Amino acid sequence: MSAAGLFVILVSSILVNNFVMSRFLGICPFLGVSKQVETAVGMSMAVTFVMTLASIITYLVQYILLAPLGLEYLQTIAFILVIASLVQLVEMIVQKVSPTLYKALGVYLPLITTNCAVLGVAILNIQYEYNLMETIVNAVGASIGFGLAIILFAGIRERLEIADIPAVFKGFPIALITASLMSMAFLGFAGLV
Amino acid sequence: MDITSIFTPVFILGGMGLIFGGGLAYASQKFAVKVDPRIASIRDNLPGANCGGCGFPGCDGFASAVVEGKAPADGCPVASEEAVKAIASVMGQEVSSGEKMIARVICAGGVDKSKESFEYYGIDNCKAANMFKGGSKSCKYGCLGLGTCVKVCPFDAIEITEERLAVVNPDKCTGCGKCIEECPKNVIALVPYKQDVHIDCNNREKGKEVKQKCEVGCIGCQICVKACPFDAIIFENNLARIDYDKCKNCMLCAQKCPTNAIYANFENRKKAEIIEEKCIECTICKKNCPVDAIEGEVKQPHKILEDKCIGCGICEEKCPKNAIRMK
Numbered sequence: 001m002s003a004a005g006l007f008v009i010l011v012s013s014i015l016v017n018n019f020v021m022s023r024f025l026g027i028c029p030f031l032g033v034s035k036q037v038e039t040a041v042g043m044s045m046a047v048t049f050v051m052t053l054a055s056i057i058t059y060l061v062q063y064i065l066l067a068p069l070g071l072e073y074l075q076t077i078a079f080i081l082v083i084a085s086l087v088q089l090v091e092m093i094v095q096k097v098s099p100t101l102y103k104a105l106g107v108y109l110p111l112i113t114t115n116c117a118v119l120g121v122a123i124l125n126i127q128y129e130y131n132l133m134e135t136i137v138n139a140v141g142a143s144i145g146f147g148l149a150i151i152l153f154a155g156i157r158e159r160l161e162i163a164d165i166p167a168v169f170k171g172f173p174i175a176l177i178t179a180s181l182m183s184m185a186f187l188g189f190a191g192l193v
Numbered sequence: 194m195d196i197t198s199i200f201t202p203v204f205i206l207g208g209m210g211l212i213f214g215g216g217l218a219y220a221s222q223k224f225a226v227k228v229d230p231r232i233a234s235i236r237d238n239l240p241g242a243n244c245g246g247c248g249f250p251g252c253d254g255f256a257s258a259v260v261e262g263k264a265p266a267d268g269c270p271v272a273s274e275e276a277v278k279a280i281a282s283v284m285g286q287e288v289s290s291g292e293k294m295i296a297r298v299i300c301a302g303g304v305d306k307s308k309e310s311f312e313y314y315g316i317d318n319c320k321a322a323n324m325f326k327g328g329s330k331s332c333k334y335g336c337l338g339l340g341t342c343v344k345v346c347p348f349d350a351i352e353i354t355e356e357r358l359a360v361v362n363p364d365k366c367t368g369c370g371k372c373i374e375e376c377p378k379n380v381i382a383l384v385p386y387k388q389d390v391h392i393d394c395n396n397r398e399k400g401k402e403v404k405q406k407c408e409v410g411c412i413g414c415q416i417c418v419k420a421c422p423f424d425a426i427i428f429e430n431n432l433a434r435i436d437y438d439k440c441k442n443c444m445l446c447a448q449k450c451p452t453n454a455i456y457a458n459f460e461n462r463k464k465a466e467i468i469e470e471k472c473i474e475c476t477i478c479k480k481n482c483p484v485d486a487i488e489g490e491v492k493q494p495h496k497i498l499e500d501k502c503i504g505c506g507i508c509e510e511k512c513p514k515n516a517i518r519m520k
Contacts, residue, residue, distance in 0.1 A: 065205055066205070071201065071205060074202055074206065077206065078206060081206070081213065085216065088220075092220050092224040095226050099226070
């Protein structure tokens with residue numbers, strides 16, 4: 001596919017089919033780690049790393065191991081195996097390289113394992129029959145989209161902290177309302193590609 | 194059926210697992226972070242329920258806070274005495290082991306004893322019920338019994354009885370205090386685990402009003418205050434309250450209370466016993482007994498009247514020869 005095709009995939013996965021805002025995948029870290037921009041950036045970096053690597057490896061697993069042996073039905077379990085081990089690896093690396101980030105991400109780092117966005121990208125890549133290049137572009141785009149959503153959201157939530165909000169809406173209720181408004185805003189990109 | 198269709202997936206998945214596992218094992222050595230070994234050994238001694246009762250994010254957070262000196266070794270309200278001692282010894286500290294505290298619902302007025310002023314069909318939640326006229330119970334201080342505390346208890350220690358009353362299981366309760374925070378009526382209190390006498394009423398209204406609303410409420414007659422040989426009952430805001438530091442579990446107040454608002458576990462009541470070989474027949478115990486349960490004159494064998502003895506332990510304390518024991 002041409003460079004233009006790759007660009008379309010990139011834009012599509014960042015904006016139009018944003019994983020959080022229009023596919024509603026990865027909501028758990030989206031709500032959990034979005035209290036501060038700093039941790040949100042860390043989380044999106046970790047997700048980017050895991051997502052891209054996971055997409056490449058699951059692609060190879062799918063077309064080298066599973067497809068030739070007719071084991072496509074093992075897709076989900078095999079992909080989860082890949083993602084789980086990758087997350088473990090990322091956890092170790094983060095703990096070594098940046099203990100502060102490790103502390104800030106806390107329980108959400110191992111939770112990337114169950115972040116459905118990661119598995120979602122891996123499975124969608126196969127469903128859309130992307131080749132390796134497209135897979136990588138799609139994964140990078142998806143994780144940029146995830147990062148964009150979570151960092152924007154964290155920025156808004158930081159301001160909400162000091163805003164005068166009615167007591168009943170404080171905390172998660174206003175966060176969810178914000179998320180839905182953002183989701184509607186992202187709807188504006190529909191039809192772009 | 195082709196046997197390979199069973200074995201291939203097993204080998205493929207198993208092989209993948211093996212490779213990833215090996216890779217992770219290698220990475221874990223390569224990226225090993227030196228952690229303070231004290232954190233791990235403290236963590237091993239904690240209950241691991243991650244209840245947050247200590248104010249830190251989970252047991253791991255508490256363990257590292259202890260090592261950093263931000264939390265006291267006995268900061269975990271849930272840990273058993275042995276566990277606290279073990280944690281303290283890891284940190285090289287001595288801990289004056291605090292008494293184990295448990296939560297107790299200080300209300301005995303179930304639907305059979307306390308009148309309902311209307312029927313409540315709203316949301317099954319004490320907080321919601323409390324918002325409408327303070328709940329359906331005529332007594333505005335009592336347990337609503339809709340189980341909001343049951344839902345927050347991480348240890349499954351609270352039950353709702355048939356009389357719609359929350360009851361804490363003392364053996365399961367760890368005193369983490371979550372139910373106390375949650376209860377909209379503030380009718381749950383922390384009490385010492387060893388305590389056998391409790392005033393199960395939270396109503397601060399005048400006696401007449403209490404009597405109209407509940408059969409087992411504290412009507413503020415102060416009979417218990419007068420009956421207590423140890424001044425262990427404090428009376429304030431129309432409500433009697435036990436000072437647990439002074440209370441000796443003699444259960445005299447529970448016997449005297451006209452409305453049975455004081456609960457006492459009479460099965461645990463102790464009895465004094467004179468060890469005859471040690472007794473020098475001095476009558477000190479007799480003079481000090483608050484209920485005249487000891488008979489005897491100087492140079493005459495002393496005798497304890499079992500039906501009168503309340504097991505307060507004063508005689509045991511006063512006996513100069515340690516000739517009295519409680520059992």
